[in-house]
Amino acid sequence: MYHSSIFRHQTICVESICNIITIVNSQITKARDYLCNNHCNFKFFNSFTIIRLYMNIMSVLIKWKFEVTRKLVGISEAIRLILVFIKLDWINLMPKLFILNTQIFINKTRFSPKSPLLKNKYCLIFSKNMSTYIKTNSLDNKDTDLDDLAFREWLAGIIDGDGYFLLSKNGYNSCEITMDARDKKVLYLIQQRYGGSVKQVSNAYAFKYKLRNRAGLIAIINDINGLIRNPARLLQMNKLCVKFDIELKYSDNITFNNGWFSGFLDSDGSIYYNESSGQVFIGISQKNKFLLEPLINIYGGRVDISSPKLEAFKYVIYRKAELFNLIDNYFCKYPLRTEKMKRVNLIKQFYLMRISKKNKDIVKFNEWVNFKDKWEKYQD
Template sequence: MRERESLIIGTLAVILQIIYLFPLIVVSKVIIQEFFSNPQVTNAQSIIELYNIITNNPSMLVGTSETVCMLSTIVLTGIAEKDKKVLQWVAGIVDGDGNFHISKKGYVELSVVMEPRDIACLYKLKQMYGGAIKATSHANAVRWRLHHKAGILSVINGLNGLLYNPVRIAQLERVCSLYNVEVISSTPLTYNNGYLSGLFDTDGSVYYNKSSNQAFITISQKERTLLDLLVSVYGGKVYASNKAKTAFKWTISKKVEVLALIDNYFHWYSCVSAKNKKFGLVKQFYYLSSIGALKASPDSELGKSFVQFVERWDATDNPQ
């Protein structure tokens, strides 16, 4: 009799442990699947929130559908935020180097043209929407083209309300009209938005001036409207790039502002292009400047350290 009672009690204990751990197992599986689907995005915030629930209030891990739903919502919210960041990045890419074209027969094509070193951006677009990537015949550039209707609809529905370039918005409105899609007004641009990283991937630049010991983060445009918007959110200034004022450049040049933008923005909203590698080198530039390496003789140890820095900097312009 006692053996039977012990067996029953042991079985119940195992069942209770399974019930207790089931929600954690389910949500952990979702996290692991999401992690391996995109190794660059770990949904760290979702994992931290889940950890806090487990450690601060483990009694919440009761085997009920409500608990499973609650924990799953945490993970799915992280996934949704990642997807939103990606769409914001695409919006920046399209605003910068994209173009919507409608043929006389009513066919729509979206194209994005970039330098060969930044082809990783085009491959990401192809992975998301399909299309084809080919070298242009008249310039040292690479073009991604998308013209099938399903892909175009996916783009316009995803970017509707996320564009800020007046030229691109006008193009999108014509495409939306053709496909009977309601146009959504652009949402206000905020600091924590993937848009800037996409725009920087297309029209951005990072460079330094050895004489002034300065590093610069810039974005160039033919019109200043979009650049003035960046100033209102990220600071910096807009300058005319030529006397005719047919081109403009948004510039961040103060050391404190450059480092703040790298640490507080680009660290969280990484660029896809090869330009992203330069942000880490900017900090090294400031360090070498602080120890006098920029003005040291090229034959000295300090001077050699700066020569090596220049080689690494130039290598990012021609990634292998």
Template sequence: QNMALLLITYVINILCAVCWKSLFIKYQWKIYNKTTYYFIIKNIALNTKQLNNFVLKFNWTKQYNKMNIVSDLLNPDRVKYYYKEDNQQVTNMNSSNTHLTSNKKNLLVDTSETTRTQKNKFNYLLNIFNMKKMNQIITKRHYSIYKDSNIRFNQWLAGLIDGDGYFCITKNKYASCEITVELKDEKMLRQIQDKFGGSVKLRSGVKAIRYRLKNKEGMIKLINAVNGNIRNSKRLVQFNKVCILLNIDFKEPIKLTKDNAWFMGFFDADGTINYSDKLKIRPQLTISVTNKYLHDVEYYREVFGGNIYFDKAKNGYFKWSINNKELHNIFYTYNKSCPSKSNKGKRLFLIDKFYYLYDLLAFKAPHNTALYKAWLKFNEKWNNN
């Protein structure tokens, strides 16, 4: 008889999901809107081990209607079982099911078809998995953003050093780097100091401030950061000598594009932005960069357009400049992706407002109008930057 019952159990096992009652109770598997039936089978020998009770579970669907006969044979008092914590409106166990009284603590019957509110363990684990995947994506994205910003900072720094910096080797064979800027641009030198160390000190007798880095560890870090972006004719020779001293492979300058922050670093060093109205007709906005060597300003004309001319003042220098709205808007857009870190950046961000008032002819509106007052207010803000 036991063998026959075991055979029937094996057949059912092929079509149904079997779970042991002990596991069912231990892990508290969740049950949802599906109508699920359990059958209590007593005293079945399996692998020579006596199992007093185990639960046979399968979903009650049309596909398994043929199992009604078998389930009725095994358990005439078939009932629905749910865990109390997962259900609402649970009634007491039917006293007629006397063979279930020993399990009264764990299994309850006559449960309503109320929608279950708890998530099952599978969905819970799936949510955790999805959250981990999302965290990985966010982490990679943040790392990518950080890496990109770090590259642009190094490009900007190379441009600043090309314009206002200096590499040198002392008599004691120590390499150092110095950058001297206007006093109002101290903030950008502090950013460099935070990354590479060094000192920032006021220069005596002039309205300027100097950054100096001379410790070997900091110099190695800085040289590796700007390597491949130093391109100033004079600075390139100095940089090459420092690379040899520190045993660092020198990299030739990479090709410049509109996405390279070197332009803004060099602009922060040797650039200007201003407008004038000498003829009292209309203001003329000019963005320019100056240097002693034509080669060092030629990059701007290649990428941003404009013109280059030679100025005899101050022992002579080459000056790149752009003077029309179209080219100004190109440089304005570039400043958004590679923003200036000097005080000049405040004026660069005012280009859009300048042309807004310019197109409205605010500069020559009647003096008693709000439009002219807006122009005066803009002019005051411009001069304070």
């Protein structure tokens, strides 16, 4: 159910289908397409002109105006064109583009049954099915791009917290991330995308991800370049950027809808409650105070000095309204990928289950004990 074409050698200039790809070459071949058993006529012009075809089909439900331009070339240029189509995923699109949905065309148009267009089921038209496919495919690509950006932002947050870039004097380079043993699935997720190895740290309840190969390092740097916010990490990554001839990019000001905060919380964050005050806390500990202060105006909370001697600071979110805002409007879009997400899912239940010390209701007390057990064991 595909159209056929006859190749003839001439010099032409071609504009690809639907003006999506424009490929201009000299000393290539001239082609004539025979579509619809010669019901569609084509005109070919001299070099450096554009081949255009307009075909209008008027009906109640179908009114299409489309432009079809074909370039059929010699062997070397044909291979190049095929590679372009593969890159843009046109190989899967082409069959749907050139297949006539005969049943829809006959049932839903006002053309006479004697119309020459109806005599050939291989006529080139766009059906409603094709239109739906194109729209759906473009939406899927947009969603995929957003998901990929969210993942790269999250990864930048992970590396800003628990990551490290290394370039030794001997030329040894690597990217390393160390996390708690219960969160090793996060390290395997990163390994699946970039390669590397995941091994348990000796004499510690932790696992380390290590990436050494050049291709993997270049890929991970390109993905997080412009998303890293920790000054210490930027200095480390810059050394590798110089080695691999990559331009270092600086991040923009953080906004509410950014996956970086989720990754940063997965790495250096903690979620806990205070039974006496009846509050849940989301905290992030860091030595760099300037990395935490911008979060106040975006997510709420405050920055405290956790240890004056060590010059360590802690960002804390503790107000109920701010916690619920994060749960309803942020974590639903950028969920944590570590076990901490299970405690996030229990925060609202905490405020329903908490009881005062004066409460002597045995039933509620047992429910509270069961809840505490789930909280401690990271169980939803």
